[in-house]
Amino acid sequence: MQPLLSFYPAAARERDNWILARRGPRNVVDAGIPYAFLVEDERTSAGKIVPTATVFLTSRECPWHCLMCDLWRNTTAEAVPAGATPRQIDYALDRLPAARQIKLYNSGSFFDPRAIPPGDYEAIARRVDGFERVIVESHPALVGDACLRFRNLIHGRLEVAMGLETAHAGILERLNKRMTLEMFREAARWLRKNGIDVRVFILVKPPFMLEEEAVEWAVRSLEFAFDSGATAATLIPTRGGNGAMEELAEAGEFSPPGLRTLETAFDRGILLNRGRVFADIWDAETWQVCHSCRERRVARMRTMNLEQRILEPIGCDICKDEA
Numbered sequence: 246m247q248p249l250l251s252f253y254p255a256a257a258r259e260r261d262n263w264i265l266a267r268r269g270p271r272n273v274v275d276a277g278i279p280y281a282f283l284v285e286d287e288r289t290s291a292g293k294i295v296p297t298a299t300v301f302l303t304s305r306e307c308p309w310h311c312l313m314c315d316l317w318r319n320t321t322a323e324a325v326p327a328g329a330t331p332r333q334i335d336y337a338l339d340r341l342p343a344a345r346q347i348k349l350y351n352s353g354s355f356f357d358p359r360a361i362p363p364g365d366y367e368a369i370a371r372r373v374d375g376f377e378r379v380i381v382e383s384h385p386a387l388v389g390d391a392c393l394r395f396r397n398l399i400h401g402r403l404e405v406a407m408g409l410e411t412a413h414a415g416i417l418e419r420l421n422k423r424m425t426l427e428m429f430r431e432a433a434r435w436l437r438k439n440g441i442d443v444r445v446f447i448l449v450k451p452p453f454m455l456e457e458e459a460v461e462w463a464v465r466s467l468e469f470a471f472d473s474g475a476t477a478a479t480l481i482p483t484r485g486g487n488g489a490m491e492e493l494a495e496a497g498e499f500s501p502p503g504l505r506t507l508e509t510a511f512d513r514g515i516l517l518n519r520g521r522v523f524a525d526i527w528d529a530e531t532w533q534v535c536h537s538c539r540e541r542r543v544a545r546m547r548t549m550n551l552e553q554r555i556l557e558p559i560g561c562d563i564c565k566d567e568a
Contacts, residue, residue: 252496253419260421261310267488272318274303276325282337284344288521288551290442290476295377298344300337302330304360307353309384312420312452313410315487316352324359331368338372346378350406355381356391363391370398380404380444385424385432396441405436406444412469413462416453426469433473445470445478449510450502452483452493459502463510464517471519480514481525482507482532504534504542505566511546512555523550535564 254260274280281301286294306320334349349369353360361369373379379401383392388405396403409429411417417426433443447466450459463480470478482502485491493499507524514522524546532539538561545556560566 253493257421257423260312264310264312264421264487264489267492268317269488271320271322274319274321276303276321276329277332277336279303279333279337280319282341284341286551287346287523288553289346289378290521292553294551295346296342296344297346297348298337298341298376299348299350300334302333302349302351302361304330304351304353305357307360307384308357309353309421309423311408311410311422312489312493313448313483313487315484317487320352324362327362327364328368330361330365331372334369334372345376346380346401347373347376348380348406349373350382354383354387355405356383356387356389356395358391363394366395366398370395374400376401378402378404378442380406382406382408384408384422385429388432388435392436392441393439396439402442403440404442404444406446407432408446409466409470410446410448411451411454411462412466413451413454416451419453420451430469430473433470433475437474442477443470443473443475445473445475447478447480448483449480449507450483450500452490452499456500456503456506459506460510460513464513467514467517467522468519471517475520477521477523478514479523479525480507480510484528501533503566504532504539508542508546508558511549512558515549515553515555521553526550535561535566537561537563538566 254263279300280303284296284298287297288294305324306317351360355361379399383405385407414426436443449463467478490499511524526543526546529543542559
């Protein structure tokens with residue numbers, strides 16, 4: 246890891262201002278409509294492939310300003326009114342095919358009362374009554390009694406997804422997430438103690454990390470997540486697009502991971518055999534990689550997400566990215 250950049254503030258409050266100053270405009274969103282929704286297959290911990298709905302809820306921006314985050318683009322500046330979140334879920338479910346699991350992702354923390362009003366929990370629980378598993382996201386700092394209240398309202402199994410990002414303590418601190426590894430570990434263990442499953446998001450090659458370090462730290466982060474009690478982890482190739490990341494890129498402190506780096510980290514994660522490991526390929530069509538082999542390599546990872554076994558690597562005569 247390189248020494249701290251002279252233009253990147255050392256104090257968290259100053260980092261907030263630095264990150265916010267580099268933002269572009271928010272997208273236009275409607276508090277009564279989720280900004281996206283879809284159904285895709287996912288492998289469960291029991292090895293079954295089940296349709297899983299994901300509803301990307303429109304809600305207030307997260308109070309944390311993480312260096313790499315671009316989710317704020319689809320948030321509101323003010324809290325959404327009471328009842329808006331249940332209506333958003335109705336809107337999505339009326340337009341989606343049947344599913345057995347549901348993810349309610351709100352570009353922040355489900356248990357942030359300024360994002361999801363606690364008074365809406367009962368109405369939300371009624372909407373998700375028929376799902377076997379309900380997955381929400383949260384910052385570790387907000388894990389607590391609100392989780393138990395929502396858990397007790399739903400009939401399916403509750404799972405909380407948390408962004409570990411990286412087990413590299415120095416880089417984690419620079420990401421401005423206001424979280425330590427110990428904080429993450431304690432939150433994950435508390436959730437498991439209370440019968441709530443844990444899913445983890447891990448960045449592949451976050452800012453300030455060299456390409457040659459990325460696979461090792463992705464694997465170490467997976468190990469930390471599983472040691473903390475996670476049953477599933479998603480490897481996310483770090484992307485730009487929020488202004489701050491572009492400035493770091495110009496300074497030589499960030500570039501997206503190579504496709505082979507993501508593939509290698511994914512392979513090694515599955516080899517751990519400690520829980521489900523997924524590769525995030527949702528925006529693969531935007532990746533600046535070889536058009537000759539991209540579709541085949543993305544298809545390989547999509548299949549591996551479902552089968553949780555390593556398939557034959559794919560080489561390419563065009564880009565010479567050897568497997």
